[in-house]
Amino acid sequence: MFKKTRLVVAMITLVIVLYAINSRQLFVKRHIEKRVTLNKRLSGMSKNQTSSPHQSAIQYNLTKHSPIASQQQRTATQFPPKQDTAKAPSHIKSQQQATTIALEFNSFQIKNVSCAKVLQGDESEIKRVRKQRYNIPNDQTLIDHTYNCDLFRQVYGYNNILNTEEEKQFPIAFNILLYKDVAQVEILLRVIYRPQNYYCLHVDGFSPDLVHKAAKSLADCFDNVFIVSKTENIVYESFQRLQADLNCMADHLAKPDWKYLINLPSQELPLKTNLQIVRILKLLNNTNQVGCRRGVGMILRRFVYRYEYIYNKNRTYKIVNTHNKYKLPPRGFLAAKGSAYGLFTHQFVKYVLTSQIAKDVLDWCRGILSPDEYYWAILNFNHHVQVPGSGQEACLHVTALSTYASWSITKTPDKCHGKWMRNICVFGGGDLNMLLNRSELFANKFELEYSYTAIQCLSEWLHNQTLSPQTIDAQVYKRLYLKKMTYQLDPWTNLKPMKYNETTL
Structure with a gap:
């Protein structure tokens, strides 16, 4: 037990x-x-x-x-x-992103500056703002802000742009050629943007990847803004500068409802609102407006001798004068010098891209220097060919209506309150008062950092103009740009001023 x-x-x-x-x-x-x-x-x-x-x-x-x-x-x-x-609820993330973008966007606005005084030409205010330093947007900022396109359009004000019925019935196509500072392109776009317009961005093939990425990020936020389908590597005075515009034009033809095409460099800003531009284009009565001159101003060395492109192993090239006499333009065309920028009718753009005559003139332009300053004027002012939109205006020192630029190499150069760069004035705040009284539609040029006060004040003024009746002096444009000329063509070898009789409509 x-x-x-x-x-x-x-x-x-x-x-x-x-x-x-x-x-x-x-x-x-x-x-x-x-x-x-x-x-x-x-x-x-x-x-x-x-x-x-x-x-x-x-x-x-x-x-x-x-x-x-x-x-x-x-x-x-x-x-x-x-x-x-990254793990926050979507509505909270959107609020945080909107706040961040809004704060940064507001930091880009110029503070403690009286744009009204700057626009009036107040010397003391202009002198004071020259010393100011600003927070300026850059390409990476733009990439970050366009990550959410809805927020970008909302914060940057694209959703609140006034758009009249008159503007809706007159869509415009724009070429914008750029090689840097996409943030400045965005400022230009914001001023001229309307949903019915079309905007082709051509980024220089030699530009850094960041510039291409920023341009694509911007274009992806809009249905009517696009990157050109074929990019050119551009050297100053080269044929590729002209070809870049033609590439954008070809892409625009897929959109059949626009009335006029305006080609711009990215460093321009408008001097008129979109509605004022529409009304001025209507006054042109479906004709082109391209600057033109003959005689001394033609710069004969650019086309009397043939130029060739020498390509290097590093995939760059340079333009060389062969000093060999170049052939005459084809089909009895006379040479004429104008501006690289113009106001082109839809029919003219279609002719340029489809007509064999236009293609023959284009082939001739491959052997000259700065062909973008000759091609449009040659097609528009050789009236024996009856190019669509050419009218009967004589090539006799015709001022380009599209763009104003102040050059230091003219006999009577305009004043420049900014700085001279390669003989052209880079505008500053002191130039705005003069620019607002110009009849041209755009002004060239503005540098993002140097001209930041001028860019912001001019943008602010244009926005305020959209809230006003936006009248134009129709008689000014009729008197300056709507003249019909009958004249006798001079032989190619003469190059004397042309005899003409003027009949003003």
Whole structure:
């Protein structure tokens, strides 16, 4: 009996010991699992997760005394906890992005500057603002802001642009050629943007990847803004400068409803609102407006000799004068010099891209210097060919209506309150008063950093103009640009001023 009792006691004791050991192991296991789970939560804590002060203290102590705590865990235990937008709810992320974009966009606005005084030509204000430094947007900023196109259009004001019925019924196509500062292109686009218009962006093939990326990011936020389908590598005075415009024109022809095409460099800004531009184009009565001159102003060296392109192994090229006499233009055309920029009717653009005559003249332009300053004028002012939109205006020092630029190399150069760069004035705030009184539609040129006050004040003025009746002096444009001429063509070799009779409509 005694032995049986001892055996029972021993068995009960063994069971108790085993139970105690098992409980201890289970407790340790659960404790470890709890710590692992807590560490995972710490390392994955999102921006919008918050914790109580008590919880934060626990997290801090666990991490502080753990010799294997990672830097990520230590960061997660800070109070308040560091936020992670990637895991935030979509509506909260949108609010945060909108706030960030709005704050940065507002920081680009010029502060403590009276644009009204600058526009009036107030010397003391102009002198004062020259010394100011501003937060200026750049291409990376634009890429970041266009990541969410809805927010970008909302914050930058594209959704609130006034658009009259008259403008809607007169869509315009724009070529914009650029090689840097897409942020400046965006400012230009914002001023001339209307949903019914079309905008082709040609980025120089030699431009850095960041410029191409920023331009695409901008274009992707609009249905009517696009990157040209074929990019050219452009060298100053090269044929590729002209070809870039033609490439954009070819893309525009797929959109059949626009009335006029205007080609622009990216460093221009308008001097008229879109509605005023529409009304001026209507006065042209479906004719082109291209600058033109013959005689001394033709710069004969550019086409009397043939020029060739020498391509280097590094995929660049230079233009070389062969000093060999070049052939005459084809089909009895006379040479004429104009501007690289013009106002072109839809029919003219279609003719340029489809007519064999226009293609023959284009082939001739491949052997001259700066062909973009000759091609449009040659087609528009050789009236024996009856090019669509050419009218009967004589090539006799015709001023280009599209773009105004101040050159230092003319007999009577205009004043430049900005700075001279390669004989052209880069406009500053002191030039705005003069520019607002010009009859041209655009002004060239503005540099993003140097001209920032002028760019912002002119943009502000144009926006305010859209809130006014936006009248134009129709008689000015009729008197300056709507003249019909009948004249006798001079022989190609003569190059004397042409005899003409003027009949003003």
